[in-house]
Amino acid sequence: MPEPLLETRGLTRRFGGLVATGDVSLAILPGELHALIGPNGAGKTTLIAQLAGELSPDAGAIFFAGSDITGLGVPARVALGIARSFQITSIFAEFTALDNVALAVQARAGHSFRFWRPARRDPELRNPARRLLAEIGLAGRADVPAASLSHGERRALEIAMVLATRPRLLLLDEPMAGMGLEEAEELVPHLAALKGKVTIFLVEHDMDAVFALADRITVLANGRVIASGGAEYIRADPEVRRAYLGEEAA
Amino acid sequence: MTRLTGPGAVAGAILVILALVPVPALALHQPFYLALVARIMIFAIAAMSLDLILGYGGLVSFGHAVYLGIGGYAVGILSFHGIDNGFVQFAVAIAASAMVALAIGAVSLRTSGVYFIMITLAFSQMVYFLAVSQNQYGGDDGLNIRRPSDFGNWLPLDRPLVLYYVTFALLAALLFLASRIVASRFGMVLQGARSNERRMAAIGFSVFRYRLAGFVVAGAMCGIAGALFANLTLFVSPSIMHWSRSGEIMVMVILGGMGTLYGPVLGAALYLVFESVLSRVTEHWQAVLGPLLVLIVLFARAGLFGTLAWLVSKARRRHA
Numbered sequence: 263m264p265e266p267l268l269e270t271r272g273l274t275r276r277f278g279g280l281v282a283t284g285d286v287s288l289a290i291l292p293g294e295l296h297a298l299i300g301p302n303g304a305g306k307t308t309l310i311a312q313l314a315g316e317l318s319p320d321a322g323a324i325f326f327a328g329s330d331i332t333g334l335g336v337p338a339r340v341a342l343g344i345a346r347s348f349q350i351t352s353i354f355a356e357f358t359a360l361d362n363v364a365l366a367v368q369a370r371a372g373h374s375f376r377f378w379r380p381a382r383r384d385p386e387l388r389n390p391a392r393r394l395l396a397e398i399g400l401a402g403r404a405d406v407p408a409a410s411l412s413h414g415e416r417r418a419l420e421i422a423m424v425l426a427t428r429p430r431l432l433l434l435d436e437p438m439a440g441m442g443l444e445e446a447e448e449l450v451p452h453l454a455a456l457k458g459k460v461t462i463f464l465v466e467h468d469m470d471a472v473f474a475l476a477d478r479i480t481v482l483a484n485g486r487v488i489a490s491g492g493a494e495y496i497r498a499d500p501e502v503r504r505a506y507l508g509e510e511a512a
Numbered sequence: 513m514t515r516l517t518g519p520g521a522v523a524g525a526i527l528v529i530l531a532l533v534p535v536p537a538l539a540l541h542q543p544f545y546l547a548l549v550a551r552i553m554i555f556a557i558a559a560m561s562l563d564l565i566l567g568y569g570g571l572v573s574f575g576h577a578v579y580l581g582i583g584g585y586a587v588g589i590l591s592f593h594g595i596d597n598g599f600v601q602f603a604v605a606i607a608a609s610a611m612v613a614l615a616i617g618a619v620s621l622r623t624s625g626v627y628f629i630m631i632t633l634a635f636s637q638m639v640y641f642l643a644v645s646q647n648q649y650g651g652d653d654g655l656n657i658r659r660p661s662d663f664g665n666w667l668p669l670d671r672p673l674v675l676y677y678v679t680f681a682l683l684a685a686l687l688f689l690a691s692r693i694v695a696s697r698f699g700m701v702l703q704g705a706r707s708n709e710r711r712m713a714a715i716g717f718s719v720f721r722y723r724l725a726g727f728v729v730a731g732a733m734c735g736i737a738g739a740l741f742a743n744l745t746l747f748v749s750p751s752i753m754h755w756s757r758s759g760e761i762m763v764m765v766i767l768g769g770m771g772t773l774y775g776p777v778l779g780a781a782l783y784l785v786f787e788s789v790l791s792r793v794t795e796h797w798q799a800v801l802g803p804l805l806v807l808i809v810l811f812a813r814a815g816l817f818g819t820l821a822w823l824v825s826k827a828r829r830r831h832a
Contacts, residue, residue, distance in 0.1 A: 314714070340716035352714070354707040365704050368697055369716040375725065376697040384697070427715050
């Protein structure tokens with residue numbers, strides 16, 4: 263087994279009496295698409311917030327490429343190459359689609375204490391941003407204000423912004439949440455195209471998408487890992503069926 | 513040459529009008545108007561500098577008049593001790609304002625929302641009372657300044673027309689500088705942080721230091737306005753940084769249009785013309801200003817500047 267890109271050991275986070283994350287140990291291998299599933303309230307979002315650095319754990323540790331990052335904040339983790347998307351679309355609504363991605367490119371281009379040259383005419387920012395928009399299928403929407411994009415387009419825009427930070431690990435928090443069936447189906451090939459280029463940790467409710475995309479799946483219930491393995495293994499696991507898939511089968 | 517857009521045309525018109533004001537004012541022997549418009553331009557610098565952090569940064573700083581005071585007292589105190597050199601006075605005004613902004617910003621930018629408004633207000637009141645307590649510099653009564661900043665014989669600021677054009681040149685230069693800043697990478701970070709702070713962190717920006725830098729730049733620019741104001745009135749007192757003055761500057765920004773830079777120039781003009789004209793008719797002149805402010809906030813979010821720019825664009829389309 264190769265050394266994991268990201269590993270958690272005994273990660274625990276409580277909110278009062280509620281154990282949102284209980285002793286979670288998991289390993290995300292380089293290059294894989296690792297999916298996290300679990301019923302509502304299983305602690306998926308709390309877990310991803312700890313991986314991104316927005317929440318600090320009460321106990322346990324997080325390792326990225328072999329080094330302990332438990333104490334690092336969000337910008338420091340982004341600098342290491344951990345980037346996330348949000349369950350609720352989070353973009354710069356007043357900016358155009360291109361501005362949104364260009365700002366994400368700028369975040370990776372060293373410090374921004376540059377006060378004189380117009381950023382909107384800087385090919386160092388605009389060209390990579392245009393390329394990323396084209397990759398995600400938004401080439402024709404570059405100059406549209408982000409607020410006027412459709413829901414599906416905004417989710418795609420968000421992924422382009424995350425990619426602009428040149429992440430080694432992509433944390434995708436329910437990228438298909440709130441999407442229509444058609445929009446969700448359009449996004450799947452874009453995610454499939456990312457597979458292999460970057461390690462992805464995908465939290466998703468859409469089971470069809472998860473089983474179509476994931477190399478390995480971890481199942482969370484009541485804050486604890488109840489199973490982890492390949493799609494076939496997860497489908498067959500009786501505890502998973504009881505805790506989660508059973509809901510759909512019934 | 514490309515044709516100016518609506519906002520560009522209005523911005524150009526503002527500068528041309530300000531450049532030409534002295535002609536009729538002197539021809540009609542009305543030096544009062546020269547002083548009034550100089551005052552407008554000084555407050556325009558203050559309001560424009562607030563617009564950098566309020567309009568573009570989304571930071572509702574309720575203590576911006578402090579930097580008017582710091583700039584004014586820099587001139588007043590140095591002059592009191594016999595240092596009249598204008599370059600020294602203005603350099604000290606800028607540096608002192610920047611340092612005070614750095615200190616206030618370093619603390620208050622760790623908060624947000626109402627707490628930020630309150631903490632900037634509290635800091636400005638602290639500086640205000642510090643000035644009141646300085647009896648050797650006049651305390652509450654203020655400090656008379658013997659002579660204006662000395663820039664040598666070729667720039668005698670005691671001549672109203674020279675002071676007018678020095679103020680105009682500084683306003684134009686600072687407007688140009690600010691318009692470069694807001695369009696730069698730094699400006700994009702400021703605006704991104706206003707729009708969505710969480711997203712900024714998620715793509716890797718620590719917005720605090722950029723906001724702090726913006727806060728310092730705005731403070732330093734306002735310090736220049738303070739130094740000019742001391743030269744205009746040859747007097748400086750704590751009332752220049754009373755919290756109500758901070759409110760006036762904020763009203764100028766909102767009247768003129770947040771996030772437009774040139775809008776606050778219009779806002780300063782409207783506010784001070786109202787004050788000087790209507791206050792001769794009634795002491796309750798703010799009862800006229802208040803409803804106007806409400807109307808602008810409700811119906812013209814881009815303020816006076818945005819409305820004018822929109823009208824110009826519309827008229828052009830009709831002629832095209």
